[in-house]
Each structure stands twice: as C-alpha cells, then as structure tokens.
Amino acid sequence: MTPHLDETHDAHLTSWVASANTPDHPFPLQNLPFGRFRLRGRDEAWRIGVAIGDEILDLRATGLVDTDDMNVLMDRPLSWRRELRLALSRGLREGGIEQGWSAYLVNQADAEMTLPCRITDYTDFYTGIHHAIAVGRLFRPDQPLLPNYKWVPIGYHGRVSSIGVSGQAIKRPAGQTKAPDADRPTFGPSRRLDHELELAYFIGRGNALGEPIGIEEAEAHLFGVALLNDWSARDLQAWEYQPLGPFLAKNFASTVSPWIVTTEALAPFRAPFERPPSDPAPLPYLDSLYNRAHGALDIQLEVLILTASMAAAGTPPARLTLGGSREAAYWTAAQLVTHHTVNGCNLQPGDLLGSGTLSGPRPDQAGSLLELTEGGKRPIKLPNGETRTFLEDGDTLILRGWCERPGARRIGLGEVRGTVVG
Numbered sequence: 001m002t003p004h005l006d007e008t009h010d011a012h013l014t015s016w017v018a019s020a021n022t023p024d025h026p027f028p029l030q031n032l033p034f035g036r037f038r039l040r041g042r043d044e045a046w047r048i049g050v051a052i053g054d055e056i057l058d059l060r061a062t063g064l065v066d067t068d069d070m071n072v073l074m075d076r077p078l079s080w081r082r083e084l085r086l087a088l089s090r091g092l093r094e095g096g097i098e099q100g101w102s103a104y105l106v107n108q109a110d111a112e113m114t115l116p117c118r119i120t121d122y123t124d125f126y127t128g129i130h131h132a133i134a135v136g137r138l139f140r141p142d143q144p145l146l147p148n149y150k151w152v153p154i155g156y157h158g159r160v161s162s163i164g165v166s167g168q169a170i171k172r173p174a175g176q177t178k179a180p181d182a183d184r185p186t187f188g189p190s191r192r193l194d195h196e197l198e199l200a201y202f203i204g205r206g207n208a209l210g211e212p213i214g215i216e217e218a219e220a221h222l223f224g225v226a227l228l229n230d231w232s233a234r235d236l237q238a239w240e241y242q243p244l245g246p247f248l249a250k251n252f253a254s255t256v257s258p259w260i261v262t263t264e265a266l267a268p269f270r271a272p273f274e275r276p277p278s279d280p281a282p283l284p285y286l287d288s289l290y291n292r293a294h295g296a297l298d299i300q301l302e303v304l305i306l307t308a309s310m311a312a313a314g315t316p317p318a319r320l321t322l323g324g325s326r327e328a329a330y331w332t333a334a335q336l337v338t339h340h341t342v343n344g345c346n347l348q349p350g351d352l353l354g355s356g357t358l359s360g361p362r363p364d365q366a367g368s369l370l371e372l373t374e375g376g377k378r379p380i381k382l383p384n385g386e387t388r389t390f391l392e393d394g395d396t397l398i399l400r401g402w403c404e405r406p407g408a409r410r411i412g413l414g415e416v417r418g419t420v421v422g
Contacts, residue, residue, distance in 0.1 A: 003267040003294050004082070008032075008089040011409040015092050017105070020053030026402060026412020027051040032088050033224070033259035033414070034059075036070055037111040046114055048073060051259055051414075052092055054108055061104040062091070070117040074204045075349040078220045081204070085264050113258035115165050116226060117202065117350045122158040123340060124198075124230060124250070124354035129330040131359040134371045139238075150280055153331045153339045158230075158354065159251035166257050166416040172393065173252040175236040190233035190249075192376065193391040193420060196357040197303050197367030197399055199325060200228040200256050201333045203351040210344040215288045218334035221347065224260040225297065225333075227399045227416040228354055231255070234370055234390065256352070257399075257416040265411055269403040270294040271326050285342060286335045295332035299325040299413070301358060301401050303367065307386055308394030317398055318382050320372065323365030328358035393422035 007013075008030065014021045015029040027033065029052065036046040037056050047068050049056035060068050064087055067073060076084075091099040126132060129149070136144030148154070172193060178185040204223030207213050213221055230250065237249030273295035281287065301324060306317035331339075336353050359367040366372045369390050372380055379387040391397070401413035 003270045004264070005267055006082070006086065008085055008264070009268050009408065011407060013089070013409075014094045015052060016094050017053045017055050017092060019055065022053070024410055025053060026414055027053055028409050028411060029089060029093055030409040031261060031265050031411040032085060033261045033265065034070065034073070035116045035259045036114050037106065039106065040110055040112045049106070049111070050088060051108070055105040056108055056111055057088075057092070057101060058104040058106065062099065062101055064088070071120070071350045074117060074202070074223045075206070077205065081262070082264060085262070113165055115163065115256065116258055116260045119160050119163055119352050120348045120350040122160045122163065122254070122352045122354070123155050124158045124356065125153055125155040125331070125336055126356040127153065127329045127331040127336070128355070128357045128359050128367065130328060130361050130365070131357040131367055131371065134359065134366065138370070138375045150330070151283070153336055155336070155340070156245045158254065162251055163254045163256060163352070166255060166414075166418070168253065168255045168418045169421045170231055170253050170255075170418050172420060172422055173233045173236065173248060175233065175248040176239055177235040178239045185239060190235055191390065192234035194232045194234050194369045195303065195391065195397045196230040196232055197301055197321070197359070198228040198230050198357060199297075199299065199355040199401075200226040201336065201353040201355065202226065202260055203337070203347045203353070204349060206348040206351070207341055207346055209346040212344060213337055213341045213347070215286060215291055215334060215338045218337040219263065219290070221337055222263050222333055223349075224262040225266065225299070225413065226260050227257040227401050227413050229255045229397060229399055229416055229418055230354055230357075231418070232368070253418070254354075255416050255418040257414045259414045261411065261413050266297060266403065268408040269298045269405060271296040271298045273332050275330070282335065286338060291332055291334055295334055296326045296329065297333070298405065299401050299403050301325060301367070301399070304398040304400070305382065305388070306396040306398065307382065307384075307392070309386060310382075310384055311396070313384070315384060317396070320380070321364055321366050323358065323360035323362075323367070325355070325358050328360050328365075328367070329355060391420050393420050395420050
C-alpha cells in the first residue's frame with residue numbers, strides 16, 4: 001500500500017487563477033487547503049473557503065457542497081473527500097472545464113479568517129524527542145527522557161476555549177512562581193513566556209465510544225494539518241506541573257493557522273517512519289507496514305520573531321530556527337490517533353491533536369526559546385542588536401511551514417502569527 005496519488009498532484013498543472021502559479025506560492029492548485037472566512041468588516045455567517053493563490057473560493061457557491069459547516073464536511077468519508085478534491089482541481093485548472101467560478105472568488109486581503117473548523121476537543125502530545133531531551137536535561141541531567149517516552153505517546157488534554165486563529169493577541173499570563181532559593185511562591189505575571197512550534201492534526205471522521213481506531217484505519221480518520229503555536233509560561237510551568245502536568249502555564253492561549261492542508265494534498269510528502277536501531281520497536285497495536293513505510297510527514301518548519309522595535313523601523317522579521325517535522329517527531333499522526341482511542345475514547349470531527357514541540361537535533365532547529373537560550377542562560381542576539389531570553393511585550397512570533405521535493409509542486413501551510421500585548 002502506498003499514499004494515494006492521482007491527477008490532482010501533477011506538478012505541471014497550473015490554474016486560471018494567475019497568483020496560484022507564482023513560484024513558491026503556498027497555495028498552488030496542488031494544495032487546495034480549507035478554511036472559514038467572511039468579507040472583512042461584515043457581520044455575516046462564516047463560509048467554507050478553499051485557498052487558491054491569493055484568492056479564496058467560496059465552496060458552497062460552487063454547488064459542490066450543501067453546507068457551510070466545516071465539521072460536517074470533515075465527517076464525510078475519505079472517498080467523498082477525494083472526489084471533492086478532484087472536482088476542485090478540474091474546475092480551477094488552466095484549460096479545465098469552465099465552471100464560472102471566478103464570480104465566487106474573494107481576495108484574501110478582503111477576507112477575515114476564523115478558526116478553520118469548530119474545534120471540539122484538544123489533546124497536546126509530546127512527540128518531539130529532541131525537544132524532550134533538551135528540556136529534560138535542564139531538569140534531569142542524568143535522565144533527560146523518562147522511562148516511558150519511547151514506549152507510549154505522551155499527551156495531556158488541553159483547553160479549547162483559548163485557542164485562537166493567526167493574528168491572536170496574547171495577554172501575558174499570571175500565576176504562581178517559585179524561585180529555587182525561596183521558601184514560598186509569589187504571584188505575578190510570567191517573565192518566561194515562550195512559544196512552541198507544533199503541528200495541529202485535525203480529525204475528520206470520528207469513532208463511536210468504546211470502538212478503538214486500529215493503526216491500519218487511522219490515516220482515514222485524519223482530515224489534515226495546520227500550524228500550531230502552543231504558548232507556554234515556563235516559570236509557571238516549573239512550579240505547577242507536578243504531579244498532574246500543565247495547567248495555567250498552557251491554558252491561556254494556543255494559536256493555529258487559518259488553513260487546514262488536507263492529508264490528500266500531503267500525499268507526495270510522506271516519508272518512512274524510522275527510529276534508531278537501538279530503540280525499542282512500537283508495540284504491535286502502534287505498528288503497521290504502511291506506517292513504517294509512509295507514516296512520517298516531511299514538512300519544513302520555520303520560526304521568526306518581529307519585535308516592536310523591528311516593526312517600528314520597518315525591518316523584516318528575523319529567523320530563529322528552521323527545521324523539519326520528519327526528523328523531529330518520534331511518533332506519527334496515525335499512532336497518536338490509535339493510541340488516543342485504544343481505550344475506547346471517542347474522537348469527533350474537528351478534534352485537534354497537537355504534535356508537541358518539533359525541534360530538530362541541532363541548536364538552530366529548536367522549536368522554543370527555552371531550548372535556544374538553554375533555559376534563559378544564553379540570550380540570543382537579534383540582527384538589530386536586541387537580545388532575548390524569553391518573549392517581551394510587543395513581540396510577534398511567526399510560524400511558517402511548507403513541503404517540497406523533486407517532482408512535486410511545493411505547497412505551504414501558510415503562517416500563524418501571535419503578538420504579546422502585555
């Protein structure tokens with residue numbers, strides 16, 4: 001069994017939407033991600049849109065779907081989704097069947113975006129092994145990884161109500177912190193506010209309570225992928241996380257990009273799921289021939305910072321890190337779905353599974369400031385002379401992602417931005 005490839009993935013296809021043919025545009029004809037939009041400044045219902053170049057195609061206006069409820073669309077069978085992708089590709093490609101769809105286009109500059117679907121639940125995993133090791137060394141130098149890490153996908157249940165879309169203003173959280181030499185904690189705003197570079201895996205069709213999703217079927221339950229910044233207050237986290245894990249350090253904000261890139265669009269960018277030979281093999285319920293051969297996603301991930309001073313001076317954002325999901329993630333998305341449901345837990349259309357921080361093995365591939373600054377011990381210097389250990393008020397964090405390989409059209413995940421407002 002191999003990833004499903006069809007005519008929609010042909011790298012030579014172009015669109016009659018001219019901007020989609022621009023080299024390195026994140027939304028060419030081969031992508032076609034889904035989001036929800038409305039005309040800027042209008043108090044109207046959200047509509048399902050498909051990104052094509054700089055435009056948004058109003059999906060319901062095309063007559064291909066009969067709903068503006070994204071979660072209803074996500075619940076449709078995989079075969080139906082493939083047919084919809086094929087119809088969109090044929091209607092938007094140069095020389096294709098004329099559909100009159102130019103009347104249903106809205107320029108992205110004229111649109112307001114919201115969360116790409118109604119997020120029904122949120123589980124954040126910890127699949128980034130290099131992040132886990134780097135953070136573990138800060139607290140447990142002799143045992144960075146806990147004994148269960150290479151056996152079980154670690155996760156915790158997050159907070160849906162504070163998830164926002166790109167452009168979110170992040171109010172600095174407050175809570176208890178405790179200095180190592182203090183005999184009691186104090187209360188106040190976090191001084192160690194951080195970002196986390198993650199992917200958001202969105203569930204399409206769910207499962208009934210008590211009916212696990214096997215590893216062979218897990219891929220069919222994944223609708224697509226978006227970028228995720230899971231903001232973290234490191235000083236609050238250090239004091240509160242034992243014995244039950246993150247709480248106030250995580251529940252104040254998470255930010256996702258407005259577009260879900262479907263698993264169908266990602267088919268050319270699948271890669272083998274590989275571990276070091278000395279590591280234990282996954283237990284049988286987390287293992288399959290397909291997952292070994294094609295379970296990983298090869299996505300390039302970039303983090304940039306734009307400080308208030310940089311924005312005022314009109315200088316571009318500065319890159320903090322550049323890495324990839326393939327070498328960062330110790331567990332695949334399919335394994336997360338299977339493990340989440342193995343005890344009978346029921347997933348629903350629109351559930352979000354966070355990958356956890358996806359850091360590469362090199363320092364310049366770190367997905368958080370906690371790693372980049374070694375816990376705040378080594379400030380990083382920005383091109384304009386400013387330094388950072390953790391985020392300051394006015395800082396904007398930008399995450400970007402894209403996929404590329406020879407023989408395939410490069411596609412992008414867009415970007416997710418968030419600004420600390422104090």
